[in-house]
Amino acid sequence: METVEFGGKTFSVDEDGFIDSFDNWCPEWVQYVKSVEGIDELNDEHSKLVDVLRDYYEKNGIAPMVRVLSKVTGFKLKHIYELFPSGPGKGACKMAGLPKPTGCV
Amino acid sequence: MAFISSGYNPDKPMVNRITDIGPKYYEEFYPPVIKKNKGKWLYHEILEPGICVHVAESGDELYVLRVGGCRIMSVSHIREINEIADKHCDGYLRFTTRNNIEFMVDSKDKVEPLKNDLLSRKQPGGCYKFPLGGTGAGITNIVHTQGWIHCHTPATDASGTVKATMDVLFDQFTDMKLPAKLRVSMACCLNMCGAVHCSDIAILGYHRKPPMLDHEYLDKMCEIPLAVAACPTAAIKPAKVEVNGQQVKSVSVKAERCMFCGNCYTMCPSMPLADTEGDGIVLMAGGKISNRISAPKFSKVVVAFIENEMPRWPTMTKAIKKMVDTYAGDANKYERFGDWAERIGWEKFYEKTGLEFTHHLIDDFRDPAYYTWRQTTNFKFTNAIK
Ligand code: HEM
Ligand code: HEM
Ligand code: SF4
Ligand code: SF4
Numbered sequence: 001m002e003t004v005e006f007g008g009k010t011f012s013v014d015e016d017g018f019i020d021s022f023d024n025w026c027p028e029w030v031q032y033v034k035s036v037e038g039i040d041e042l043n044d045e046h047s048k049l050v051d052v053l054r055d056y057y058e059k060n061g062i063a064p065m066v067r068v069l070s071k072v073t074g075f076k077l078k079h080i081y082e083l084f085p086s087g088p089g090k091g092a093c094k095m096a097g098l099p100k101p102t103g104c105v
Numbered sequence: 106m107a108f109i110s111s112g113y114n115p116d117k118p119m120v121n122r123i124t125d126i127g128p129k130y131y132e133e134f135y136p137p138v139i140k141k142n143k144g145k146w147l148y149h150e151i152l153e154p155g156i157c158v159h160v161a162e163s164g165d166e167l168y169v170l171r172v173g174g175c176r177i178m179s180v181s182h183i184r185e186i187n188e189i190a191d192k193h194c195d196g197y198l199r200f201t202t203r204n205n206i207e208f209m210v211d212s213k214d215k216v217e218p219l220k221n222d223l224l225s226r227k228q229p230g231g232c233y234k235f236p237l238g239g240t241g242a243g244i245t246n247i248v249h250t251q252g253w254i255h256c257h258t259p260a261t262d263a264s265g266t267v268k269a270t271m272d273v274l275f276d277q278f279t280d281m282k283l284p285a286k287l288r289v290s291m292a293c294c295l296n297m298c299g300a301v302h303c304s305d306i307a308i309l310g311y312h313r314k315p316p317m318l319d320h321e322y323l324d325k326m327c328e329i330p331l332a333v334a335a336c337p338t339a340a341i342k343p344a345k346v347e348v349n350g351q352q353v354k355s356v357s358v359k360a361e362r363c364m365f366c367g368n369c370y371t372m373c374p375s376m377p378l379a380d381t382e383g384d385g386i387v388l389m390a391g392g393k394i395s396n397r398i399s400a401p402k403f404s405k406v407v408v409a410f411i412e413n414e415m416p417r418w419p420t421m422t423k424a425i426k427k428m429v430d431t432y433a434g435d436a437n438k439y440e441r442f443g444d445w446a447e448r449i450g451w452e453k454f455y456e457k458t459g460l461e462f463t464h465h466l467i468d469d470f471r472d473p474a475y476y477t478w479r480q481t482t483n484f485k486f487t488n489a490i491k
Contacts, residue, residue: 020325021325022325038118038119057328060330061328061329061330062328062329062330062331063328085118085119098328099325099326099327099328100326102327102328102331102371102372102373102374103371103372104296104371
């Protein structure tokens with residue numbers, strides 16, 4: 001696995017830049033993903049999405065469906081894309097330290 | 106190679122971004138004769154294999170020359186297609202739903218020069234670049250998938266099996282002697298991208314071994330509940346296992362419940378199952394999508410397993426050829442493969458084709474399996490079942 005250095009920390013990532021383990025997530029990781037995912041300024045709404053994703057993953061062992069994410073956060077899909085230009089999977093889940101989405105994506 | 110920017114600024118990815126513009130409007134690419142006569146066609150005729158004429162109310166004619174396409178093609182090949190279109194068709198052409206290429210001209214005298222040009226072009230190895238055919242009651246292109254060229258879940262190759270099969274069936278591509286159209290399709294795993302479930306004859310990649318479990322990484326890379334829910338036979342359950350003296354979350358697979366679909370690997374990268382000796386090919390037959398006379402049908406499994414024999418798959422192509430030849434000699438005019446097999450009875454199908462009937466072919470998936478068994482005394486004695 002490749003490693004990246006950011007904010008004084010070292011992360012192992014796969015070829016798409018997803019972190020190797022949910023447990024190795026930390027605030028520096030969030031900053032790193034911000035720098036590669038085309039996000040200018042992190043705000044409370046970004047944090048809310050990340051918190052909901054991590055909380056849901058911890059409880060259920062899976063990422064929430066997009067409809068669940070919208071319902072819990074109150075953000076429509078369009079707004080999620082405004083926050084994360086790459087979308088809820090490649091952007092938000094990556095920042096939240098969840099495993100890379102699978103299936104016929 | 107040196108980096109050449111397209112003007113995209115990675116520091117400001119959303120600046121000057123164009124999105125949601127959709128495909129080009131197809132009318133922009135209509136040849137003039139199609140634009141003029143759209144919705145006003147009277148009838149068509151297949152003049153010879155690969156050449157159709159469409160006649161409009163206005164009296165205008167459109168001659169269409171259909172040639173085989175290998176589907177995966179280089180930019181140089183597409184440029185050659187463009188060159189032909191520029192030379193003969195005012196720069197217009199189209200691709201069909203089976204990935205054949207159609208060159209269109211608006212008068213009869215343009216047909217011969219185009220035909221001669223197309224047939225004169227060959228690959229350095231000797232293959233036709235643009236074989237004319239694919240019309241009427243013959244065998245047109247094989248709808249197929251990615252195989253070992255690009256996908257991560259295949260059990261066989263797509264381009265290789267298709268080339269081997271089309272070489273064996275080439276005479277049927279360039280002729281129209283069959284009772285009806287015969288569609289061959291190919292998919293390299295039972296995701297069945299494409300049309301294998303509804304084709305006259307279908308080639309399908311198949312595994313025969315359960316997934317391997319990469320316990321060390323499984324919980325890190327996979328959403329375990331997704332892997333569990335991915336299994337059609339409920340062979341997977343969550344499990345705690347020890348790796349290097351540490352308890353980790355993972356899954357366990359009950360091998361005798363697994364039928365090697367590979368769906369768990371699609372969801373979970375830590376459950377790979379591809380295997381050199383285990384993987385191979387299943388043949389299916391009798392499907393169709395048109396509503397012509399009989400309703401659309403699913404194709405049925407008729408050969409349980411054939412080994413992957415790269416690069417020519419001789420056992421597979423022999424079995425396909427045998428099915429095509431038997432159907433060609435036995436079916437009535439207009440009867441599709443499935444119409445024929447159902448009329449004569451599948452037991453006669455096995456007798457006539459000489460394919461082996463094995464227990465693998467008997468449906469055992471959930472309640473609907475029962476309806477595929479025979480609840481009647483109507484059957485024919487055959488020597489197919491030993
Ligand atoms: C709603 C519109 C349409 C539907 C639902 C439709 C559907 C289909 C289907 C199901 C097939 C058979 C694929 C197979 O053989 O497995 C087919 C083939 C074909 N269609 Fe269409 N089609 C439509 C419009 C058109 C139009 C507008 C054209 C011509 C401009 C066209 C030309 C063809 C041709 C030439 C083939 C044969 C291709 C080949 O064998 O290489 N279709 N179509
Ligand atoms: C009265 C008018 C027409 C009738 C009754 C008619 C009927 C048919 C029939 C019976 C088939 C063969 C289907 C099969 O073998 O399963 C066919 C194929 C086809 N028709 Fe027509 N058709 C008519 C007009 C047209 C027109 C105006 C066009 C195009 C502008 C057209 C395009 C085609 C094509 C592309 C095929 C498939 C040829 C092939 O792939 O071999 N048809 N038609
Ligand atoms: S059929 Fe399976 S292996 Fe082939 S391209 Fe589709 S998903 Fe990939
Ligand atoms: S290969 Fe298919 S049947 Fe076997 S465990 Fe995986 S999902 Fe279940």
